[in-house]
Amino acid sequence: MTHAVRYAAAIVATLTLVGVAAAHVTPPVVLVSDRDVLAGSLAGAQRLFVREVRLTPAERQAIQKQTGWTPDEDFYRFYIGRDAQGRPVAATIFLTEYTVHGPVRVAVALGPDGKVKGATVVELTEETYPWMRPLLDPQARFVAANLSKGLDSMGQFYGQIVASLIQRAALLYDVGVLKRGDSA
């Protein structure tokens, strides 16, 4: 019987470890597809273009100086909506921040002049979703005004994450497209 008791004790101890391990798993949650985001953010455009941009070392350094963030992707992809004459009317870029609770992926909509028109949280995790939910409308669009409405500290933290992604998107468009004179 002593063996059986030891056997049961070993199982209980191991089950505890399984519980601890399982508690770490935070499945990703995709709130909206890329296509649906673009259909909304580029509404009004008659033609859709994809532009991929590689940053020069000087451009990366310029962004790093302004934000403290160093762009490290090999390339950045913009979706640009144009009118019938080929003039840009809107642009969208998808950016991701990797937090300790998992990735937060945001689509940032920009005007042809680089002004931010809005942002949609595309993907986060089950753990971060409850913190982020007060900052989103039913279409998962980021409502910056809610940042000042008595959010808890985690809501504030993730609100700042989205805000910094929006800032990065605007800078990337400014440096990688507008300043190069490539938008026309």
Add this chain to the structure above:
Amino acid sequence: MFGFYLRNLPLSGKVFCTLFLVGIGCGCIAAFTQAATAVGVSPAEVEVSLSPEMPMMQMHHGQMSAEKEITLADVSAAAKVWIRTPLLIQTSHTHLFGQTLIAGLLGLIFLFASVREGTKALIVALPFVGTLLDISGMWLTRFVWPPLSVLVIIGGSLFALGYVLVAFISLWQLWLTKEARP
């Protein structure tokens, strides 16, 4: 094993093993559903989720930008998870710990089954091998060759097969066999 067999366990031991196997079975179904909805369970879907983001245009050396016209139909309409390296690291560490511990507990129960030693060794190994193939397949898909996504499917299937064999034989011997055979 030590003269103990599943058939001879006291009632409390049988209830414990049964509920554990049932609980893990429910967990496997939930995990499969989650994988099917978030990523997909075909090699092609796994490959899309795991392979690195490739440029849509071929930029030659020194070219700093390129643009081409597309349609919305060229953009993914699926609300699927795209697993990048930091998420792969997170997924690997949680699943390697979690699945290996589950495989260990399944094996621990199965050690007390009365089955031929060679068969027992093979069945006990299945969930462990499945876990290793599953996770290593993810890394190989991302960094070596995208079609190796098939390893993820094979690994998951081996884990499931191991669980089904362990659960079926164990439950059978816990409740339905009359005598334990060494």
